[in-house]
Amino acid sequence: xxxxxxxxxxxxxxxxxxxxxxxxxxxxxxxxxxxxxxxxxxxxxxxxxxxxxxxxxxxxxxxxxxxxxxxxxxxxxxxxxxxxxxxxxxxxxxxxxxxxxxxxxxxxxxxxxxxxxxxxxxxxxxxxxxxxxxxxxxxxxxxxxxxxxxxxxxxxxxxxxxxxxxxxxxxxxxxxxxxxxxxxxxxxxxxxxxxxxxxxxxxxxxxxxxxxxxxxxxxxxxxxxxxxxxxxxxxxxxxxxxxxxxxxxxxxxxxxxxxxxxxxxxxxxxxxxxxxxxxxxxxxxxxxxxxxxxxxxxxxxxxxxxxxxxxxxxxxxxxxxxxxxx
Amino acid sequence: xxxxxxxxxxxxxxxxxxxxxxxxxxxxxxxxxxxxxxxxxxxxxxxxxxxxxxxxxxxxxxxxxxxxxxxxxxxxxxxxxxxxxxxxxxxxxxxxxxxxxxxxxxxxxxxxxxxxxxxxxxxxxxxxxxxxxxxxxxxxxxxxxxxxxx
Amino acid sequence: xxxxxxxxxxxxxxxxxxxxxxxxxxxxxxxxxxxxxxxxxxxxxxxxxxxxxxxxxxxxxxxxxxxxxxxxxxxxxxxxxxxxxxxxxxxxxxxxxxxxxxxxxxxxxxxxxxxxxxxxxxxxxxxxxxxxxxxxxxxxxxxxxxxxxxxxxxxxxxxxxxxxxxxxxxxxxxxxxxxxxxxxxxxxxxxxxxxxxxxxxxxxxxxxxxxxxxxxxxxxxxxxxxxxxxxxxxxxxxxxxxxxxxxxxxxxxxxxxxxxxxxxxxxxxxxxxxxxxxxxxxxxxxxxxxxxxxxxxxxxxxxxxxxxxxxxxxxxxxxxxxxxxxxxxxxxxxxxxxxxxx
Numbered sequence: 001x002x003x004x005x006x007x008x009x010x011x012x013x014x015x016x017x018x019x020x021x022x023x024x025x026x027x028x029x030x031x032x033x034x035x036x037x038x039x040x041x042x043x044x045x046x047x048x049x050x051x052x053x054x055x056x057x058x059x060x061x062x063x064x065x066x067x068x069x070x071x072x073x074x075x076x077x078x079x080x081x082x083x084x085x086x087x088x089x090x091x092x093x094x095x096x097x098x099x100x101x102x103x104x105x106x107x108x109x110x111x112x113x114x115x116x117x118x119x120x121x122x123x124x125x126x127x128x129x130x131x132x133x134x135x136x137x138x139x140x141x142x143x144x145x146x147x148x149x150x151x152x153x154x155x156x157x158x159x160x161x162x163x164x165x166x167x168x169x170x171x172x173x174x175x176x177x178x179x180x181x182x183x184x185x186x187x188x189x190x191x192x193x194x195x196x197x198x199x200x201x202x203x204x205x206x207x208x209x210x211x212x213x214x215x216x217x218x219x220x221x222x223x224x225x226x227x228x229x230x231x232x233x234x235x236x237x238x239x240x241x242x243x244x245x246x247x248x249x250x251x252x253x254x255x256x257x258x259x260x261x262x263x264x265x266x267x268x269x270x271x272x273x274x275x276x277x278x279x280x281x282x283x284x285x286x287x288x289x290x291x292x293x294x295x296x297x298x299x300x301x302x303x304x305x306x307x308x309x310x311x312x313x314x315x316x317x318x319x320x321x322x323x324x325x326x
Numbered sequence: 327x328x329x330x331x332x333x334x335x336x337x338x339x340x341x342x343x344x345x346x347x348x349x350x351x352x353x354x355x356x357x358x359x360x361x362x363x364x365x366x367x368x369x370x371x372x373x374x375x376x377x378x379x380x381x382x383x384x385x386x387x388x389x390x391x392x393x394x395x396x397x398x399x400x401x402x403x404x405x406x407x408x409x410x411x412x413x414x415x416x417x418x419x420x421x422x423x424x425x426x427x428x429x430x431x432x433x434x435x436x437x438x439x440x441x442x443x444x445x446x447x448x449x450x451x452x453x454x455x456x457x458x459x460x461x462x463x464x465x466x467x468x469x470x471x472x473x474x475x476x
Numbered sequence: 477x478x479x480x481x482x483x484x485x486x487x488x489x490x491x492x493x494x495x496x497x498x499x500x501x502x503x504x505x506x507x508x509x510x511x512x513x514x515x516x517x518x519x520x521x522x523x524x525x526x527x528x529x530x531x532x533x534x535x536x537x538x539x540x541x542x543x544x545x546x547x548x549x550x551x552x553x554x555x556x557x558x559x560x561x562x563x564x565x566x567x568x569x570x571x572x573x574x575x576x577x578x579x580x581x582x583x584x585x586x587x588x589x590x591x592x593x594x595x596x597x598x599x600x601x602x603x604x605x606x607x608x609x610x611x612x613x614x615x616x617x618x619x620x621x622x623x624x625x626x627x628x629x630x631x632x633x634x635x636x637x638x639x640x641x642x643x644x645x646x647x648x649x650x651x652x653x654x655x656x657x658x659x660x661x662x663x664x665x666x667x668x669x670x671x672x673x674x675x676x677x678x679x680x681x682x683x684x685x686x687x688x689x690x691x692x693x694x695x696x697x698x699x700x701x702x703x704x705x706x707x708x709x710x711x712x713x714x715x716x717x718x719x720x721x722x723x724x725x726x727x728x729x730x731x732x733x734x735x736x737x738x739x740x741x742x743x744x745x746x747x748x749x750x751x752x753x754x755x756x757x758x759x760x761x762x763x764x765x766x767x768x769x770x771x772x773x774x775x776x777x778x779x780x781x782x783x784x785x786x787x788x789x790x791x792x793x794x795x796x797x798x799x800x801x802x803x804x805x806x807x808x809x810x811x812x813x814x815x816x817x818x
Contacts, residue, residue, distance in 0.1 A: 031681070031810075032611065035802035038710040058801060063710075123611045123681075139611075139679075189426065198428025198466050203505045209528065209537065211746075213714035213800050227381070229751055235381065236751075238728055238743045239538040244469035248384050251427065255380045258419060270800030272716050273507050273527055283426045287419055307419075310411035312402065317436035320418040321425065390735070472734050 001129055004106045005052040007170045008077060011103060013044040015075050021101050022072025025063050027056045033126050034113040040067060052077070054129055057110035057152050059264050061085040062219040068099045076100060079107035080175070081154075083164040084262035084298030085219035091301045092260070094222050097165075104166035108175060109147065109155040114274075116150050119143075148179065154265025154278065157182035164299060182263065186282050205246040207273035210238060214267035214277050220257040220297075227252070250280060258284035259305040262298040291315050291325060338392035338458040340367045342451065343382065345375045347405035348440045349397030355444030363451035374398070376409035380420050383434070387467040393433045393458035397450070400438040410438070424467070432461045477666065478640040478651070478658035485521075485638060489513050491654050492564050496600075499533050500566040501526050510565070521567050521633055524610060525794055529572050529722030531579060533565050534595045537719075538743040541591070541729070545737040556739075557591065560598040564650065567604045570625035571615040571792040575722030576601070578779075578788045582725050600646045603627030605666075607634070607673050612793030614682035614806065620790060622677060623670040632666045639666050682791075682806055686814035692781035699773060703811050708768035710801040715746030717795040717804070718771065723788045726752070747771050772808045 012024040028039035029051040036051050038058050059082045068074045078086055083104065089095045108129060116124065116136060123139035134147050148156070158178035163169065189197055215221045215228075227233045228249060237245055254261075263285060267277040288295050288306045292314070295306050315325035344350040350371050356363060372378055375398025386394050396417055398410040414436070421434040437450045480488060492498045498513040501520050508523040510530050528537075540556040568576075583592035603625035606613075615622050624630065628647035632639040639662035642651040677683065689698070718724040728745040731738050745752060747770050753761045761767050779788035789805055796804045 030802045031796070031804075031806055035796075037802045040709055186426075194425065194428050194430055196428075197426065201427050207505055207507055207509070207527075209715075209719045211715040211719045212749075213712065213716045216712040216714040217800055229749070231751065231754075235385075237730065237732070238745060239730070239732075239741060242469055242471055242538070244388055244467065247427065247467060248381075248388065251384060251423065252381055255420060255423065270714075270716075272720055272798040275505075280423075283423055284419060287422050291418060292415065307412070307415060310408065310415055312411070314401075314411065314414050315418060317414060317418040317421055320422055321431045321434070325418075471732055471739055 001053055001106075001108070003172055004170055005050075007172075008052050008103070008105060009047055009050045011168075011170065012041060012050065012075070013047055015101065016041065016044045016047075020073065021075040022070065023067060023074050025060050025067060025074065025076040027051050027058070027060075027077075033124050034111075034116070038063060052105070054108075054111040054127055054134070055113065057112075057154070057269055059085055059217075059219060059266050061089060062217070062222070064089065064095045064100060065222060068095050074100050075103060077103050077105050078163065078166075079105060080161045080163050081107075081158065081262070081264050083166070084160075084296070085264050086298070087164050087301040088260060088262055088298040089219060089222065091298075091303075092222065097301065102165055102167045104163035104169040104171065106171040106173060106175060107161070108173070109151045109158065109178075111147075111150050112152045112269075116145075119145060119150065121145075152265070152269055153276075154269055156180045157184075159263060159296070165301070182282060183286050185276070185279055186286050189279065189283075201247075202243065204275045205250060206243065207275055208246045208250070209273060210246070210249065211272060213270040213272065215253060217266045217270045218253075218257065218261075219264065219266070220260045220262070221253070250277070254280040254284060257281060259288060259295070259307040260297050261285065262296070287320075291320065336459060336462060337364075337366050338455065338463070339390050340364070340393045340395065340451075340455055340458060341386040341391040342367050342369045343372050343375065343378045343394070343396045344369050344439075345398045345405075345410075346371055346373050348399040348403070349437075349447060351441035352397070352439045352443050352447040355441065356448040357444075359444045361445055361448040363448045364455045367451050367455060374404065374406050374409040375413040376404075376406070376416075378413065378417075380416070383420065384467070387433075387464060388469040389472055390464075390468065392461075392464040393435075393454060395435045395437065395450075395454050397437050397439045397447075400440055403440065427467075429467050430461055432457050433464060433467075477662045478655070478660060479637045479662040479665075480640065480658050481637055482633070482635070484657065485519070488638075488654060488657055489519065489566075490515075491657060492566075492650070495562070495653065497561060497563040498566060499530070499563060513566075521604060524569070524606065524608060524613075525792065525797065527720060527794075527798070529575060529720065529792070529794065530565055530568050531572075531575060531722050531725075533563070533599065534576070534592050535579060535583070535725065535727075538741055539591060540739060540741045542740045543734075543737055544740070557594065560594050563595075563599040564602060565599050566602045567631075568601055568625070568627060569604060569606055569792070570620050570622045571613075571790040572722045573601065573603050573625045573627055574615070574618070574620050574790045575792070578723045578786065578790070579725055581783050581786070600629070600650050601627045602629040602631055602647075602650070605630065605632045605669070605673070607632075607669055609673065609677055609680060610793070611681055612796040613677075613680055614685055614791035614793060616677050616680075616683055616791070617685045617687065618787055618789065618791050623673045632662075632669055634665060634669055637662060637665070682793075685806065685809050687776070687787070687809065688814035689812060690776040690780070690787070690809075690814075692777065695773075695777050695781070698777060698812060699769070701812055704765055704769045707803070707808060707811060708765045711748070711764050711768050711803055712800060713748050713750065713764050713767065714800065715744075715748050716798050716800060718746040718748055719744060720794040720798050722790060722792055722794070723775070747774070768803075772805060775805065776809070 015021045027036040028049045034055045126137045128135040161175035261281040319325040404410040425431045502511040503518040543554040545552040583589040606622040628644045775789045
């Protein structure tokens with residue numbers, strides 16, 4: 001990863017110095033090794049804190065909505081999965097392709113610091129990735145862990161390592177998609193009884209604190225004013241202990257991004273209560289794939305989405321409910 | 327005051343979203359043809375089945391509905407040409423999703439009823455009410471605060 | 477000092493729960509939060525930081541206040557306060573206990589928040605000393621001793637036993653009710669643990685944060701500091717930091733229409749939200765930078781200037797762990813705090 005980081009930094013400096021771009025969106029070093037923060041760099045001098053390591057899981061594309069409206073071109077580093085979100089934002093006219101310079105970067109799967117902590121590792125000073133292993137140095141010594149065990153859950157089921165859009169590429173090593181099937185858990189839930197499913201979601205959603213992190217981080221949630229923030233909508237409640245409100249918020253949010261969600265997994269990554277929110281979106285993705293043909297949001301920056309198109313022979317809702325739809 | 331000793335029979339609250347151009351007129355025809363449908367079906371007239379936002383369905387449940395049925399023109403017969411094609415996809419996904427969250431699938435339904443199908447309207451409503459009555463009260467997708475004081 | 481073997485803790489919980497409600501860190505769907513104890517609940521005292529802080533006990537995320545019922549031209553106002561049976565809040569860490577002091581200054585000052593006060597008075601607080609602080613902890617910066625928290629009762633936990641020491645009248649009353657389960661002793665073990673923990677605390681990376689610049693007289697200078705722009709750049713405007721924070725105290729009051737009236741409730745609000753300062757005339761904070769600045773200025777400058785220099789951050793480090801984009805108060809302190817960190 002080190003060579004990738006150096007090259008990225010070098011390119012960022014060149015682009016800023018030549019004036020080709022006015023700003024670069026990347027990551028900046030945090031307080032520790034494992035907490036880099038998304039950052040906007042406007043001159044080459046600011047690049048001292050530039051970082052790209054195994055903990056840069058954040059999807060930067062949503063920052064473009066604000067940043068690319070500023071004067072001059074904006075350069076951005078996109079991992080393969082982030083490039084889907086980029087296309088989707090272009091498609092929805094949230095950003096303009098010509099305002100942005102896309103640098104596609106290598107990603108070997110990102111790490112989850114909480115999973116490291118579960119393994120008993122704390123006070124991490126550095127993490128070296130070595131093929132299928134990660135070597136973690138901490139104040140208390142060095143441990144080697146299997147990478148598969150400490151990946152972010154969104155990376156375990158990585159759908160693609162192909163950049164959907166790029167102006168240039170910084171990739172040194174071959175990248176591999178996730179090893180796990182991303183619909184496995186959805187299928188498991190589908191196989192349960194209604195009562196079991198209800199109990200599962202009730203337990204999970206009852207943890208929700210309505211902090212809105214899932215919504216605010218989501219590149220598909222780009223409404224200027226969300227219905228849940230609008231006092232005139234009649235649903236702008238902040239109470240969290242009514243079961244119904246949690247259900248309503250998450251159902252409506254999942255439906256609103258149905259057909260537009262690229263499955264970038266940011267919602268689950270940021271949830272402070274670790275609610276598996278991606279399982280909501282994946283149900284829609286799976287249903288859309290089965291009923292209306294395989295569809296991956298963000299594969300292209302144009303064309304219709306499953307919910308803005310139809311065919312005359314679409315399945316009937318009652319057949320879908322009875323499992324009789326083809 | 328006489329005490330109620332008998333257990334009250336459960337009569338579900340049913341919300342029916344009906345398209346102005348077909349099923350709403352279908353309900354009218356049922357009435358003028360003296361065909362009955364249960365009085366606990368509350369009809370909400372919409373300009374097209376496509377007007378029904380998923381939030382409407384959830385709001386109905388929140389306010390105490392035990393079942394929600396959506397009626398529109400038969401596919402191909404939409405007054406606005408294509409509205410109900412979108413409805414069909416939207417509601418297939420929404421209802422399937424609600425079921426994924428553990429909401430009983432018998433609580434939701436979509437039916438296509440034209441303005442000429444008064445008899446069908448009556449039959450559909452009778453059948454849906456029967457189905458929800460058998461299922462019982464909605465407890466999974468309801469706001470307890472609404473029922474305060476009941 | 478008293479002690480009880482770790483394996484017998486369930487007996488202790490059961491004993492307390494016989495007469496009082498017991499709020500204790502409980503694991504549910506993988507996450508540990510304070511909840512009412514009951515048979516079969518998985519208690520996790522070892523968890524250093526619950527996701528939500530125990531402020532939830534006195535200042536719940538949502539609380540019904542009153543109900544309005546109309547009949548004809550008559551409006552009835554019904555007080556919704558539930559009867560206050562006694563509660564025990566068990567396992568509060570030193571930082572979270574200090575946070576309750578911060579909240580007291582807000583809610584118990586005139587005009588007194590009677591909802592808060594009733595809960596506060598009905599509750600006995602049992603604090604738990606820390607033995608494994610982690611890298612995100614910085615309570616010592618605010619003068620908090622994680623090894624010997626105050627509270628009605630203080631307990632220490634090691635691999636074998638839980639040690640119990642009561643500090644107040646309320647604590648004595650609770651001790652009397654459970655004393656039969658305990659035996660005497662434990663002073664030496666507790667002292668040893670304190671010494672060991674203190675050593676770790678000194679080594680923590682944030683142990684030397686410099687707060688010297690956060691003084692009322694620097695208010696304008698800090699407010700106008702250009703660094704806020706950069707500090708807040710990645711902020712998503714979600715409420716995670718405020719909702720996991722043990723000292724955040726802002727709330728909103730709203731009405732909900734029920735079938736037979738109006739329910740008035742209050743719920744946590746967040747200064748990070750765009751509608752937080754929305755008023756009839758418009759919104760006084762229109763950018764995320766302003767909202768972000770408000771939160772930290774409140775913790776480090778506004779609150780202390782009104783409360784004899786008491787900061788309304790206790791260094792629990794929850795925001796350090798939970799911010800989706802890793803922005804946090806430590807970065808603010810390091811950037812604006814003082815010479816040590818330059």
